[in-house]
Amino acid sequence: MGSRYVGRSSPRTDLVLPNGRLMSMRALSKIRAGDTGRRYAMNQIVSAGAEPPRAAEDPPDWLVRLEREGILRRQRHPGNDVYVFPLAKSARLAARAAPAFPYPVLDRACLQGDVTALPLLALAA
Numbered sequence: 001m002g003s004r005y006v007g008r009s010s011p012r013t014d015l016v017l018p019n020g021r022l023m024s025m026r027a028l029s030k031i032r033a034g035d036t037g038r039r040y041a042m043n044q045i046v047s048a049g050a051e052p053p054r055a056a057e058d059p060p061d062w063l064v065r066l067e068r069e070g071i072l073r074r075q076r077h078p079g080n081d082v083y084v085f086p087l088a089k090s091a092r093l094a095a096r097a098a099p100a101f102p103y104p105v106l107d108r109a110c111l112q113g114d115v116t117a118l119p120l121l122a123l124a125a
Contacts, residue, residue, distance in 0.1 A: 004086070004100045008079035015072045018049035023072070032060045045072070 015023045027041035038059065046052050050071045053062040066072045081104060086095040 002085075003083040004095060004098065005103045006082050006084055006098050007101055009082055011079045012077050014075050014077050015067070016075050017045060018071055021048060022075075028063065031063060034059065 012025075014025075015028060017023060021044075023041075023045065027037070027044065029035070030038040031041050042052070042059065042062075045066070050066055053059060057065070063072065067074070084095050084098060086092040
């Protein structure tokens, strides 16, 4: 038995750096909460072209300012396609309870213009 397509994960909003890379939600959480690893996450933002926090500027306020100034920008993500790969017999039995959908296939009609726009994938007929 192969994989089963079970739909999409939840949509989310990502923050994109000036160099086009995505900032992980966990890294942003470390900055906001002051957790271990926040310096590394802040250095990622600075090395992507943002200015470091100003004197006496709290890191959460810094993130808000960078977003307000357009250095960090919000981008909607529709969610990832989710597949299950039941390998063991017990997993195959448990996977029967999960709803299965037809595999998405490339929608060739969307290949003109902006290919990042949805729907890039169409359900198989």
